[in-house]
Amino acid sequence: MERIRARAGARLFARCALLCAAAAVVALFVPFGGGGVFIVVVGLVGLALCAAGGWWFLAHRGPVRLLGALLGVGAPVAVLVLYLDDGLWRTALGSLLLWAAALICARKALRRPDHRSRARPAARPRRPVLLMNPKSGGGKVGRFGLVEKAEALGARVVLLGPTGPDGEFQDVAELARSAVADGADLLGVAGGDGTQALVAAVAAEHDLPFLVISAGTRNHFALDLGLDRADPSRCLDALTDGEELRVDLGDVAGRPFVNTVSFGVYADVVQRPEYRDAKAETALSVMPDLLTGEAGVRLDARVGTTELSAQQALLVSNNPYASPDPFGTGGHRPRLDGGKLGVIAIRVEGAAQAADLAVRGSSSTGLNVLTARRVEVTAKVDTLPVAVDGEALTLPPPVTCTLRPRALRVLVPRDRPGTAPPSQPLNWYRIVVLAFGRH
Structure with missing residues (x-):
């Protein structure tokens, strides 16, 4: 029954997509005759000129860069002025909105079940060790009280920082290996994705769970794990109410990477x-x-x-x-x-x-x-x-x-924001088959 409803919904969205696409074309060409051709041609030319201006701005210096900046800004403005001068802006806007509706319906029609890695129940770690960089993300470790909250949950925290007169940072991979030798049953990092990758490799090497704390600047890895990037302290909930994901770990010339x-x-x-x-x-x-x-x-x-x-x-x-x-x-x-x-x-x-x-x-x-x-x-x-x-x-x-496929065991909170469902590439032939063909 669930699959039948899903197929019916996909067919409905596919038909709506085709209807909106057809309406977008009709809205361009029926009211003003040649006005639709003018709108399309001017819009494409404006887009091409804007891109060319962007190239000159990036690839040159001096007067050519200035010309590129003027073209990049001026091309879209000129397109808008032409639409307004010829009274076509309503037609262009209406067609654009209909086309946007067509794209939304088409993506919904092609949406497939989410095949992200399935989480499995995880035991609470007894001796977690978390490495934290106080400077990462503009000082998120201190701002969100991560050290105190982690220690209250039974974790041992190691703060990263420069050592010696030369100001070199500690070897985080070596710190992680020392923690494993001392009996750690979980490794975690509050820091940037580069630091995350180095400690993740040690966790994978010893088949230990790994905890990601979104205390970096952009936190791409945390985003794709569905973690809360606005409040990194929520990542610590995994220590008491967590589940485990198996994910791949990249390798470049013997060095790990997560993104x-x-x-x-x-x-x-x-x-x-x-x-x-x-x-x-x-x-x-x-x-x-x-x-x-x-x-x-x-x-x-x-x-x-x-x-x-x-x-x-x-x-x-x-x-x-x-x-x-x-x-x-x-x-x-x-x-x-x-x-x-x-x-x-x-x-x-x-x-x-x-x-x-x-x-x-x-x-x-x-x-x-x-x-x-x-x-x-x-x-x-x-x-x-x-x-x-x-x-x-x-x-x-x-x-x-x-x-290294599924080499890393990542511990994540059971209650987390999650990730957006994946978008499928648009294929209008498939839309037509969904709308009128046999499943």
């Missing part, structure tokens, strides 16, 4: 000493040399059996993201136990290709979105800049990325 490994433009930027204090200014300063090939390296990669050449940027993720996200600043991974790496590769040679990427998206020749169990990255340099979970490293090529 992403970046090569190319982004990795080059984060290598700069000034990046930590002035991210935007540093990126704008070095982007022209990186994008035009004067300073950055071009990457060749073997993604499974697919060969990619002369890429400017390459993002390898521990399981693929729900939508292409070259910079890893948004989006989420619907599951963390799929056993495959996600790969996003970008190669944009000029303003025309940037415009093509903006208009055609993942269909553009400048963007490749792939999955594989193994990725090998090479370049004609002695050392290759790499950003592993946001941490800057240099590694000798070739650099190999793999996954």
Whole structure:
């Protein structure tokens, strides 16, 4: 009965999607004759010019950068003015709203049951050890009273900080191994994703549960585990009322990662000493040399059996993201136990290709979105800049990325926000089959 209702709902949403899409086209062309063609052509041209302006802004300096900024801002404004001047803005807005409704209905029609990893009951740890970085996330450890709350729940807390006159940080992996040797039956981290990965590898090595406390800046790993990123103290509930998830653990040249490994433009930027204090200014300063090939390296990669050449940027993720996200600043991974790496590769040679990427998206020749169990990255340099979970490293090529399927036992609170359901790629042929074909 449940499946019958789900199929009926999918068919209804598919028919609504087709109806809204047809209405969006009718709204464009029926009232004003050629007005619909004008709206579509002007909109696409404006989008292409905006993307071209963005390319000139990022890839050049001086007057060309200024021209790019003016074009990037001016193109959408010019499109809006043309719509207003010709009295077509109501038509454009109505068609856009109908098309948005069509997309929403289509995604609901294609929605599948959630296949994220299933949680299983977990015993309460007796000797948990938590490593906490007081400076992480702008001081979240102190702001949320994590040390006191963890100790009240029976955990031993180790605070991370610089040691010695040179100011070097403690070796967190070694601290985790010492905790295991002292009898710890759970390891946890309140800190950034890079620190999370190092301790997670030790937990996986000893088959111990691992606790993620969302006290970093962005907390991508916590997001995809469905944890509360607004209040990291809620992650500690797992110590008394938790359940266990089995997730994959990434490996890049023998170093663990939980989120992403970046090569190319982004990795080059984060290598700069000034990046930590002035991210935007540093990126704008070095982007022209990186994008035009004067300073950055071009990457060749073997993604499974697919060969990619002369890429400017390459993002390898521990399981693929729900939508292409070259910079890893948004989006989420619907599951963390799929056993495959996600790969996003970008190669944009000029303003025309940037415009093509903006208009055609993942269909553009400048963007490749792939999955594989193994990725090998090479370049004609002695050392290759790499950003592993946001941490800057240099590694000798070739650099190999793999996954250890379901290697990590993650303890999460039974009561947690959870993650958004995964979005399916739009396929209008499937929508038509759902609406009128036989199941």
